[in-house]
Amino acid sequence: MDIAAYMSEVGQQARAAATLVARSTTAVRNQALLATADALDSARSELSMANNKDLEKGRENGLDAAMLDRLELTPQRIDAMIEGLRQVASLPDPIGEITGMTYRPSGIQVGKMRVPLGVIGIIYESRPNVTVEAASLCLKSGNATILRGGSESIHSNQAIARCLAQGLAEAGLPETAVQVVKTTDRAAVGELITMPRFVDVIVPRGGKGLIERISRDARVPVIKHLDGVCHVYIDSHADPEKALKVAVNAKTQRYGTCNTMETLLVDREIAADLLPLLASEFSAKGVELRGCEQTRAIINAVAATEDDWEEEYLAPILAVRVVDGLNGAIEHINRYSSQHTDSIVTENYTRARRFITEVDSSSVMVNASTRFADGFEYGLGAEIGISTDKIHARGPVGLEGLTSQKYVVFGDGHIRT
Amino acid sequence: MDIAAYMSEVGQQARAAATLVARSTTAVRNQALLATADALDSARSELSMANNKDLEKGRENGLDAAMLDRLELTPQRIDAMIEGLRQVASLPDPIGEITGMTYRPSGIQVGKMRVPLGVIGIIYESRPNVTVEAASLCLKSGNATILRGGSESIHSNQAIARCLAQGLAEAGLPETAVQVVKTTDRAAVGELITMPRFVDVIVPRGGKGLIERISRDARVPVIKHLDGVCHVYIDSHADPEKALKVAVNAKTQRYGTCNTMETLLVDREIAADLLPLLASEFSAKGVELRGCEQTRAIINAVAATEDDWEEEYLAPILAVRVVDGLNGAIEHINRYSSQHTDSIVTENYTRARRFITEVDSSSVMVNASTRFADGFEYGLGAEIGISTDKIHARGPVGLEGLTSQKYVVFGDGHIRT
Numbered sequence: 001m002d003i004a005a006y007m008s009e010v011g012q013q014a015r016a017a018a019t020l021v022a023r024s025t026t027a028v029r030n031q032a033l034l035a036t037a038d039a040l041d042s043a044r045s046e047l048s049m050a051n052n053k054d055l056e057k058g059r060e061n062g063l064d065a066a067m068l069d070r071l072e073l074t075p076q077r078i079d080a081m082i083e084g085l086r087q088v089a090s091l092p093d094p095i096g097e098i099t100g101m102t103y104r105p106s107g108i109q110v111g112k113m114r115v116p117l118g119v120i121g122i123i124y125e126s127r128p129n130v131t132v133e134a135a136s137l138c139l140k141s142g143n144a145t146i147l148r149g150g151s152e153s154i155h156s157n158q159a160i161a162r163c164l165a166q167g168l169a170e171a172g173l174p175e176t177a178v179q180v181v182k183t184t185d186r187a188a189v190g191e192l193i194t195m196p197r198f199v200d201v202i203v204p205r206g207g208k209g210l211i212e213r214i215s216r217d218a219r220v221p222v223i224k225h226l227d228g229v230c231h232v233y234i235d236s237h238a239d240p241e242k243a244l245k246v247a248v249n250a251k252t253q254r255y256g257t258c259n260t261m262e263t264l265l266v267d268r269e270i271a272a273d274l275l276p277l278l279a280s281e282f283s284a285k286g287v288e289l290r291g292c293e294q295t296r297a298i299i300n301a302v303a304a305t306e307d308d309w310e311e312e313y314l315a316p317i318l319a320v321r322v323v324d325g326l327n328g329a330i331e332h333i334n335r336y337s338s339q340h341t342d343s344i345v346t347e348n349y350t351r352a353r354r355f356i357t358e359v360d361s362s363s364v365m366v367n368a369s370t371r372f373a374d375g376f377e378y379g380l381g382a383e384i385g386i387s388t389d390k391i392h393a394r395g396p397v398g399l400e401g402l403t404s405q406k407y408v409v410f411g412d413g414h415i416r417t
Numbered sequence: 418m419d420i421a422a423y424m425s426e427v428g429q430q431a432r433a434a435a436t437l438v439a440r441s442t443t444a445v446r447n448q449a450l451l452a453t454a455d456a457l458d459s460a461r462s463e464l465s466m467a468n469n470k471d472l473e474k475g476r477e478n479g480l481d482a483a484m485l486d487r488l489e490l491t492p493q494r495i496d497a498m499i500e501g502l503r504q505v506a507s508l509p510d511p512i513g514e515i516t517g518m519t520y521r522p523s524g525i526q527v528g529k530m531r532v533p534l535g536v537i538g539i540i541y542e543s544r545p546n547v548t549v550e551a552a553s554l555c556l557k558s559g560n561a562t563i564l565r566g567g568s569e570s571i572h573s574n575q576a577i578a579r580c581l582a583q584g585l586a587e588a589g590l591p592e593t594a595v596q597v598v599k600t601t602d603r604a605a606v607g608e609l610i611t612m613p614r615f616v617d618v619i620v621p622r623g624g625k626g627l628i629e630r631i632s633r634d635a636r637v638p639v640i641k642h643l644d645g646v647c648h649v650y651i652d653s654h655a656d657p658e659k660a661l662k663v664a665v666n667a668k669t670q671r672y673g674t675c676n677t678m679e680t681l682l683v684d685r686e687i688a689a690d691l692l693p694l695l696a697s698e699f700s701a702k703g704v705e706l707r708g709c710e711q712t713r714a715i716i717n718a719v720a721a722t723e724d725d726w727e728e729e730y731l732a733p734i735l736a737v738r739v740v741d742g743l744n745g746a747i748e749h750i751n752r753y754s755s756q757h758t759d760s761i762v763t764e765n766y767t768r769a770r771r772f773i774t775e776v777d778s779s780s781v782m783v784n785a786s787t788r789f790a791d792g793f794e795y796g797l798g799a800e801i802g803i804s805t806d807k808i809h810a811r812g813p814v815g816l817e818g819l820t821s822q823k824y825v826v827f828g829d830g831h832i833r834t
Contacts, residue, residue, distance in 0.1 A: 019751065019777075022775075022777070023774065023775055096774070102796065104794060104795070104796055106789065106794060108785050108789055108794070110794075110795050110796065113773070113781075115777070117807050117808070118777075118807065200807055200808070201807075201808060216636070219633070221638065221806075221808040239830065241830070242829070242830030245830050245832050246828075246830060246831075246832060248832075249832035249833060250832075253832070253833050253834075334436065343826075345830075356530070356825050357440065357513070358439075358440055360436075360439070360532070360535075360823075361823065362823050362824060363823065363824040363825075363826060364530075364823060364824070364825055364826070365825075365826040365827075365828065366826070366827050366828065367827070367828045367829055367830050367831065368525050368826050368827070368828025368830075368831045368832075369828075369831065369832045369833050371832070371833040372523070372525055372826055372828075372831070372833055373824070373826075377521060377523060377525070377527075377833070378521070378527050378824065379519065379521055379527065389638075390534050390535065390617055390618075390821040391534070391617070391618060391638040391808070391809045391821070392808045392809040394821050394822060394823055394824075395823060395824045396824070404807040404808070404811050405811060406777075406778065406779050406780065406781060406811055406812060407779060407780040407781070407790070407795065407811075407812045407813070408773050408780075408781055408782075409760075409780060409781070409782040409783070409785050409789055409790075410782075410783050410784070410785070411663075411782065411783065411784040411785025411786075411789075412659070412784055413656065413658070413659030413662050413663060413762075413784050413785075414663075414784065414785045414786065414789070415662050415663060415665075415666035415667075415670070415785075415786045415788070416666060416670050416786050416788040416789055416794070417670075
């Protein structure tokens with residue numbers, strides 16, 4: 001198979017389909033989403049069969065239990081895909097919204113209209129349900145999509161792709177509006193990220209290694225999520241009860257998510273009072289603490305090294321550091337944070353205000369758990385990912401992040417003088 | 418000189434300065450702009466001496482008259498730089514604005530705060546006044562800037578840089594908040610566009626060759642303007658008087674700008690009536706017409722080739738094509754347009770509505786001259802350039818295009834359950 005020729009054909013088809021999707025009405029795009037939901041519901045046995053092929057191959061290839069779990073399409077996960085499609089269909093259509101329409105002194109009327117980006121390339125790893133999630137958000141926002149899933153889920157992804165094609169066809173949209181790359185050859189990724197003529201943006205989802213590789217090699221803009229080294233800073237003016245609640249929730253509500261706290265900063269002034277309470281809560285939850293020297297003078301903790309401040313554990317491990325008030329906290333965060341999500345616990349107005357202004361992260365919080373940094377919690381209705389970039393979209397990315405705005409000008413024969 | 422080491426130092430200093438600029442108040446940043454204006458006013462003779470060195474060198478090196486003109490800092494141009502700084506100081510500060518703050522069902526309050534991008538790299542050609550224009554917009558929007566001007570304007574740029582440093586110092590901001598690269602070695606550009614640790618976005622300004630080169634090699638996001646192949650489509654339902662006014666203005670008000678019309682499309686139904694009127698207006702202005710076969714059956718015109726549909730003449734030359742109604746116009750535009758600015762002249766509601774929806778360009782207009790596509794005309798107050806990209810900023814880019822938005826979350830000890 002000539003991968004370059006194949007991908008170029010996929011790209012050309014996506015570009016042509018994008019024009020038709022962009023012009024389609026809200027009703028037609030919603031119909032395609034609902035018809036895909038029905039198609040998935042009718043194809044449960046085909047989906048399971050295809051998924052079993054992937055699972056068998058995965059076991060043969062020695063995939064670990066976690067990978068096999070992510071790969072599996074259980075009946076509940078199929079339910080969730082169907083439910084997700086219906087939810088996306090029920091979201092308001094972002095496309096076509098005109099804002100800020102005002103008259104200028106010249107007499108022209110100028111505003112901005114929200115429009116699709118065009119063709120979105122999604123590169124992801126083993127979870128086959130991402131195929132539906134990502135495709136539905138891109139379609140809802142008027143874009144065509146090229147999906148490149150992991151080779152280990154190829155049969156599942158192709159079975160899902162057939163349901164998407166059926167849904168699109170039922171709504172009268174071109175089946176090429178959502179294309180799942182048919183080859184597992186890794187060269188296809190290299191082509192996909194270097195076709196600016198056919199692809200407007202790449203959204204990679206997966207491990208840090210994958211994302212760094214794609215960012216480095218892409219000739220197309222990338223909306224990316226690198227890592228989540230999130231902080232909670234407990235200020236000396238914190239309400240101790242809120243501090244304990246927020247810190248424990250931020251670390252222990254789920255260990256493996258990018259918005260989980262990885263480093264706890266405690267103001268020197270209250271460290272002796274608060275650290276023992278925190279330590280007992282974390283010890284009850286089985287969280288290993290790695291502390292700075294000052295922390296270890298107060299509670300039991302493994303000695304933290306410089307590496308601990310930069311580590312995304314995604315595990316029941318927490319780095320703890322005593323800092324010199326708000327200045328010390330902001331300095332630590334702006335140096336070590338991955339600029340994902342950072343929270344202060346304080347009752348002090350001025351310190352809260354300084355924290356949200358001076359911490360340069362995609363989400364900054366006061367008296368709230370970092371675990372809230374999420375598209376659903378923020379009311380975006382859905383989430384294609386969380387961006388740690390500053391350009392285009394920052395933080396949780398919903399439908400709006402998959403769109404652009406063009407200027408619309410209304411005149412009455414106006415000319416420039 | 419070790420260019421990589423030098424640029425890395427410039428980058429580090431810019432990153433450090435960016436933190437301080439981002440935290441500075443509106444008043445301090447405005448003070449720096451006004452103090453720079455005063456410094457330029459006091460340094461008129463130094464500026465002229467430095468500029469003369471560049472001009473002499475330019476003449477020796479055989480620069481053409483147009484290049485030498487762009488290079489020259491006349492007293493009027495120095496006045497314009499000073500006036501520009503004062504205008505930027507008077508614009509509203511985009512930084513810190515919080516929008517969309519709403520309560521979520523969980524009880525947290527979520528909104529977005531506008532924040533600087535960080536460090537902006539500007540790469541430009543001979544006009545030294547760009548140094549002040551670009552630096553002032555980046556500073557106003559809370560960013561640090563690294564400017565890399567053309568080698569032919571190095572002395573002028575360094576003289577302007579001294580005024581900027583003086584203005585920054587007077588306001589108590591670090592002089593490294595605006596750095597003009599001191600070397601003319603082209604390797605400095607290569608370094609600047611490949612330092613994602615230190616530079617958040619690159620804005621290149623200059624010819625298409627420069628911009629394509631930078632886009633190809635950059636490892637940092639680029640906000641770019643490629644070309645302006647702008648169209649006016651005269652629909653059969655156009656008011657002929659408006660059609661003539663808009664078409665003549667779009668082509669002849671200025672020939673060398675990116676928002677000048679390069680191709681005129683005329684609906685077949687009115688071609689025989691309208692083309693002779695248009696031809697006589699354009700001939701009076703000395704505009705050469707290059708027409709399709711159908712055009713040449715009606716008026717005198719050079720035979721247009723396929724290349725003419727893609728050409729940005731920037732000159733008194735106009736390509737003219739007769740098209741098959743609105744569908745023909747949209748098809749032509751979406752195939753040949755550079756997605757910059759396209760306008761329809763019509764009195765028909767449905768056709769106007771279809772044109773603005775289906776033409777995928779950064780500015781779409783009804784009954785208005787393409788020459789309006791401009792930051793000042795759109796009310797942005799200033800313009801760092803016009804983006805032909807879709808990501809981040811599209812169309813004229815003002816202060817807002819140099820910013821990002823982060824999420825701000827207020828809670829009261831809220832945790833996720």
